[in-house]
Amino acid sequence: xxxxxxxxxxxxxxxxxxxxxxxxxxxxxxxxxxxxxLLPGFALFALAILYPxxxxxxxxxxxxKIVGSATSEFLGLExxxxxxxxxxxxxxxxxxxxxxxxxxxxxxVLGLAVALLLHGRAPARPLFRVLYYxxxxxxxxxxxxxxxxxFADQGLINYLLGEVAHVTDGxxxxxxxxxTGMIAISALGIWKGVGWSMMxxxxxxxxxxAALMEAAMxxxxxxxxxxxxxxxxxxxxxxxxxxxxxxxxxxxxxxxVYLMTAGGPAGRTEVLLTYMYNQAFGxxxxxxxxxxxxxxxxxxxxxxxxxxxxxxxxDGGYVE
Amino acid sequence: xxxxAPWPLTSLRLLVLVAGALVMVTPFLYLLSISFTEQSYVLxxxxxxxxxxxxxxxxxxxxxxxxxxxxxxxSLYVACVSTLLALVLSSMMAYAFARFRFPGRExxxxxxxxxxxxxxxxxxxPQFILTKYLGLLDSHLGLIVFYVAGSLAINTFLLRGFxxxxxxxxxxxxxxxxxxxxxxxxxxxxxxxxxxxxxATIFTFFSAWDEFAWAxxxxxxxxxxxxxxxxxxxxxxxxxxxQWGLVFAASAIAVxxxxxxxxxxxxxxxxxxxxxAVKG
Numbered sequence: 001x002x003x004x005x006x007x008x009x010x011x012x013x014x015x016x017x018x019x020x021x022x023x024x025x026x027x028x029x030x031x032x033x034x035x036x037x038l039l040p041g042f043a044l045f046a047l048a049i050l051y052p053x054x055x056x057x058x059x060x061x062x063x064x065k066i067v068g069s070a071t072s073e074f075l076g077l078e079x080x081x082x083x084x085x086x087x088x089x090x091x092x093x094x095x096x097x098x099x100x101x102x103x104x105x106x107x108x109v110l111g112l113a114v115a116l117l118l119h120g121r122a123p124a125r126p127l128f129r130v131l132y133y134x135x136x137x138x139x140x141x142x143x144x145x146x147x148x149x150x151f152a153d154q155g156l157i158n159y160l161l162g163e164v165a166h167v168t169d170g171x172x173x174x175x176x177x178x179x180t181g182m183i184a185i186s187a188l189g190i191w192k193g194v195g196w197s198m199m200x201x202x203x204x205x206x207x208x209x210a211a212l213m214e215a216a217m218x219x220x221x222x223x224x225x226x227x228x229x230x231x232x233x234x235x236x237x238x239x240x241x242x243x244x245x246x247x248x249x250x251x252x253x254x255x256x257v258y259l260m261t262a263g264g265p266a267g268r269t270e271v272l273l274t275y276m277y278n279q280a281f282g283x284x285x286x287x288x289x290x291x292x293x294x295x296x297x298x299x300x301x302x303x304x305x306x307x308x309x310x311x312x313x314x315d316g317g318y319v320e
Numbered sequence: 321x322x323x324x325a326p327w328p329l330t331s332l333r334l335l336v337l338v339a340g341a342l343v344m345v346t347p348f349l350y351l352l353s354i355s356f357t358e359q360s361y362v363l364x365x366x367x368x369x370x371x372x373x374x375x376x377x378x379x380x381x382x383x384x385x386x387x388x389x390x391x392x393x394x395s396l397y398v399a400c401v402s403t404l405l406a407l408v409l410s411s412m413m414a415y416a417f418a419r420f421r422f423p424g425r426e427x428x429x430x431x432x433x434x435x436x437x438x439x440x441x442x443x444x445x446p447q448f449i450l451t452k453y454l455g456l457l458d459s460h461l462g463l464i465v466f467y468v469a470g471s472l473a474i475n476t477f478l479l480r481g482f483x484x485x486x487x488x489x490x491x492x493x494x495x496x497x498x499x500x501x502x503x504x505x506x507x508x509x510x511x512x513x514x515x516x517x518x519x520a521t522i523f524t525f526f527s528a529w530d531e532f533a534w535a536x537x538x539x540x541x542x543x544x545x546x547x548x549x550x551x552x553x554x555x556x557x558x559x560x561x562x563q564w565g566l567v568f569a570a571s572a573i574a575v576x577x578x579x580x581x582x583x584x585x586x587x588x589x590x591x592x593x594x595x596x597a598v599k600g
Contacts, residue, residue, distance in 0.1 A: 034425075052447045131345055141548040159366055259555070
């Protein structure tokens with residue numbers, strides 16, 4: 001996408017300027033035009049995204065009062081220190097980390113596995129692609145409720161595990177305990193996300209050089225060797241992209257927890273963002289809520305930067 | 321890759337794919353099944369995949385007593401207006417980034433990308449306070465403004481790629497003929513980037529249609545509720561008193577149109593994903 005010839009604006013049409021004596025100053029128009037195109041969108045972006053980002057940082061240093069008459073008190077780092085000493089914060093942190101780890105790896109492994117199975121001459125490939133992608137396009141609210149129903153005490157999961165597979169006694173109260181609750185929530189995360197990573201990997205697999213694959217085959221490389229030596233390097237950029245997006249998504253988990261367990265019982269399945277939400281809109285503690293939001297953002301940004309470095313192509317560019 | 325794989329390998333591959341597809345589809349079938357099941361049969365053991373006896377009562381109730389048509393209309397209105405505005409604004413920005421060189425271009429684009437990195441939920445608190453200040457709490461406009469703003473970064477990013485892939489010679493020729501920047505954007509770039517616009521439309525529409533956290537935060541009046549908010553309220557929070565049939569009838573009403581649009585336009589989904597991801 002980067003090797004097209006430079007666009008017309010890049011070479012200023014000087015003769016045209018000279019010939020237009022009518023006063024329509026081409027160069028000045030040319031220099032103002034992009035800004036006119038940018039202005040409406042960027043103004044909205046600045047107001048509704050950039051300003052709130054700055055504001056989130058600012059609020060996190062205050063005991064923020066939402067009522068107009070009350071003055072907000074500057075606390076410095078107190079909200080952050082409070083988080084560090086807050087057991088419930090650490091429960092939420094642990095749950096979020098659990099969710100991230102428990103969902104990211106399976107989404108990558110399963111997504112890539114399905115993509116490899118579908119790549120090439122898989123039978124009924126378009127049908128499978130649609131079926132695996134279906135959860136991705138379905139509303140989080142709806143699928144969260146479906147999973148709450150599936151993991152209910154008398155739900156399908158207990159029936160399958162207890163009566164059909166005989167792995168458990170079929171009496172598990174999934175959503176009434178911390179770790180079983182987190183497992184149920186993570187199961188939803190994986191189920192909903194596999195189709196997305198599959199789709200990215202399918203696209204990336206198109207870019208695996210066929211000649212190289214052919215050569216590896218002629219050299220007698222087995223499937224695993226071919227995967228390691230040819231496929232994996234070729235989909236490196238996609239792998240990096242998927243990982244970063246999944247980390248961001250993992251730390252963003254909110255709706256599924258809110259609707260499946262509501263953070264219960266007694267805050268044991270709370271994640272960072274549900275905890276933040278409850279602090280802000282339940283306790284009206286906007287300063288503390290903002291501090292938690294900032295912490296989540298900083299974690300996500302740090303992890304993304306680390307991965308960007310890890311996945312950067314040795315040549316410094318992207319594999320296309 | 322051209323020689324056919326031996327048949328046991330192919331059938332094993334098929335078997336694995338079918339098993340996976342079953343896991344993917346079962347929750348949907350179950351949702352539909354429960355939506356046609358009477359409340360008293362909902363949590364019976366063993367679970368029934370085919371409702372016996374089937375009933376339309378949940379749908380009747382959703383469509384009449386429970387005001388689902390109004391929530392559907394609310395969602396449709398908010399999503400349509402948001403999508404239209406988001407596409408106009410972001411395609412203009414994308415065009416500027418794709419076709420002009422100006423000071424601060426890279427910087428502005430990077431600033432925009434920050435919008436992709438910041439978790440939307442993180443901004444709930446300051447956006448709530450801003451919305452309160454603007455007097456937009458408990459209004460559809462309050463939803464629209466932030467849905468549009470939230471989709472600008474991703475759409476600009478996506479459309480810039482499509483605009484850049486339009487041959488520059490076309491732009492040049494049109495400029496020779498006296499077409500100004502607006503004409504070239506509107507008459508040339510927009511029509512040629514139709515696949516990209518279709519993708520952006522679908523993504524923006526669906527994210528507005530499904531959005532939950534923001535609507536939960538600012539909406540209060542029952543008559544303004546969007547579908548996700550209404551469905552969540554049907555489901556309450558306890559497990560025993562929940563009218564699952566009603567919840568899933570309303571869910572089906574919300575989800576089925578999305579799935580149909582997806583099936584019809586799936587080509588665009590794939591294209592959009594590819595453009596956004598691999599060619600980053």
